[in-house]
């Protein structure tokens with residue numbers, strides 16, 4: 001039995017929805033509830049008006065069987081969600097009565113009516129529970145199990161029900177007291193919610209404790225679980241086609257045969273009796289239900305009246321509500337106006353606030369700036385104050401130091417006073433000694449002046465002695481200089497320097513083994529410019545003393561004449577020529593302490609003589625080369641001048657370099673201008689030294705001339721030295737030189753060498769110069785190359801004549817001692833003028849004295 005109950009509880013009863021007309025909606029629902037109640041322990045019936053739920057009927061219990069036997073306690077709850085109209089309530093009552101009369105078939109009718117009505121105002125009754133399924137389940141259970149032994153007074157159906165007094169598994173105790181179904185009690189639950197709850201309890205159970213009324217939810221959940229032992233609505237079979245209603249117990253009988261008509265009639269009569277008995281019971285139940293329904297109808301009428309009262313209240317409340325809504329509308333308008341006004345005020349206030357904020361910001365910025373400025377000033381003031389404090393502290397320290405120093409000073413002062421007193425004594429003694437020393441100094445100065453005078457006298461004597469020495473050496477000295485040769489210059493003539501004094505030179509050739517020559521000095525190829533200047537420098541003192549000196553460079557082409565006088569431009573110091581060396585020497589001399597009383601002025605001039613025409617070689621570049629210059633002699637025997645050519649004062653020795661370069665460019669211009677008529681020329685560089693003695697007022701004027709003679713072979717005729725022989729050297733020398741100036745020079749030297757009393761100074765268109773105050777160096781330049789041997793021998797022979805005509809040095813002969821001859825090229829056509837011009841062109845003072 002327990003196993004059968006568990007199987008039944010697992011069955012899910014289907015829901016049954018019944019929809020009926022509105023007039024009988026509630027009655028239909030109640031009928032359904034009553035019908036279900038007969039078969040189902042748990043049920044729920046909900047009544048709708050359209051889609052709105054107006055009532056719910058729930059029940060719990062074992063239900064009432066068709067045999068009108070209440071088998072178990074049950075609870076019926078009717079929840080009125082909406083007040084029902086009175087007509088509806090009356091309809092329900094009638095329906096309930098009708099249902100009560102047609103109870104046996106109502107359940108089947110309701111169960112078979114599963115399609116809802118189309119009227120939206122109808123009532124929908126939903127029943128849940130084991131209306132048929134549990135019964136079918138129970139039937140299956142009965143079919144599967146063998147029929148139990150029939151106890152006395154019990155039908156098989158009764159054995160399937162729950163024992164009396166046993167609670168339903170899903171039943172919940174209700175809060176309402178169990179009461180007979182006829183004593184239905186209506187209890188309004190909530191007036192505001194317009195609901196009415198009707199609770200009906202049936203206490204016809206034969207046993208069991210009171211059960212609490214289930215809620216709708218619990219009822220639904222409970223309804224999903226079929227109650228074990230629920231009564232079935234299926235009638236028992238009673239043989240062929242005879243159905244025995246459920247709950248009717250018939251004595252077990254064998255199946256009668258078809259031919260046993262009598263037996264079968266008896267069975268039918270017995271069944272009819274049982275049906276009458278069951279009908280009587282159902283009629284009693286229906287009476288009870290009718291009474292219950294009447295009670296419910298009364299209650300519904302009360303509820304309806306209550307609902308009407310509530311509706312009138314609702315109408316009043318609605319009127320109040322409308323008034324309240326109108327007031328609310330007015331208030332809302334006022335609120336809207338107030339809000340708008342409030343918004344306007346807010347905007348105004350916001351704009352004012354923004355302006356105030358801006359003003360506050362500007363004010364804050366200004367205050368910030370003022371604060372920064374004040375802080376800056378404060379910092380500055382603090383710094384200043386700190387400085388003041390520091391200075392004050394320093395001053396205090398200084399004052400303290402000064403105070404201590406003052407004390408020390410006072411101590412020192414006293415000590416110093418003592419020292420001063422001692423020093424004064426010392427000074428007095430020293431003044432006495434100073435007077436003594438001043439007297440001695442005066443004596444010493446007197447001695448110094450005497451000694452200076454003595455030095456001057458000695459200097460004068462030295463100069464006189466130097467003059468004497470030069471006189472002893474002779475006024476004309478002849479040197480020979482050999483030009484060095486290069487590696488690619490060709491064959492070199494063998495040249496020997498046999499004596500240790502450097503006065504002899506010997507040339508050796510194949511035909512004539514030796515050509516010996518003797519001069520005042522021979523400078524070999526290895527000699528330097530400085531070696532030659534040692535000899536020239538001996539002439540300078542006489543120039544500073546007002547004497548004259550002349551250096552004649554003689555020789556054939558490219559033998560080094562210009563190199564000796566001017567040096568090599570732009571080269572090293574050792575290649576510096578005699579002219580710049582002499583200038584440097586003179587500057588050193590005039591700045592020496594010995595020359596304290598003398599003030600010197602140096603001037604220079606350089607002329608060129610080309611084709612018997614005089615050119616100013618220091619003229620500015622680009623000036624005319626066709627300017628004609630003439631020599632103007634000084635009748636008083638002074639320095640001759642050249643018209644149009646002035647001396648240039650020298651400020652320093654550095655000027656010489658630029659002047660020489662100007663002259664070189666000028667010579668190139670002249671050469672270009674003369675074109676085919678150019679045959680070389682002479683160059684005379686003159687330095688005038690003027691001295692003034694500040695002590696005596698004495699003045700001096702000396703000339704230093706550097707004569708770069710025209711190349712001796714420039715106009716050489718076809719003269720064969722070898723063929724003429726050395727014995728004919730005189731004629732060869734004279735006839736070999738076609739340049740007129742050199743020829744005149746040669747004539748003079750030849751006359752002198754032959755001691756001829758008739759020296760052709762004038763007749764030879766040469767210049768005769770009294771050489772008593774002129775010192776001359778004649779330097780013959782020769783080439784070491786074999787190819788130049790002929791010209792070399794010619795130059796050496798000419799130099800030897802010059803040397804011989806004046807020698808012996810220092811001999812007391814009148815001619816050699818008293819005169820120095822210098823005959824230079826002149827281009828005058830008349831002897832007088834040529835003599836004058838040539839001499840003057842060299843800057844040599846003209847002294848018209850006859851040679852002795």
Ligand SMILES: Nc1ncnc2c1ncn2[C@@H]1O[C@H](COP(=O)(O)OP(=O)(O)OP(=O)(O)O)[C@@H](O)[C@H]1O
Nearest residue numbers: 483484555556557558559560561562563564568711
């Ligand atoms: N002693 C020397 N040492 C080095 N080089 C020399 C020497 N003598 C001459 N020379 C060189 O020989 C070349 C010719 O010299 P320079 O021009 O002086 O001869 P010159 O006799 O003056 O010629 P010209 O007759 O054509 O005027 C130059 O390049 C010069 O530097």
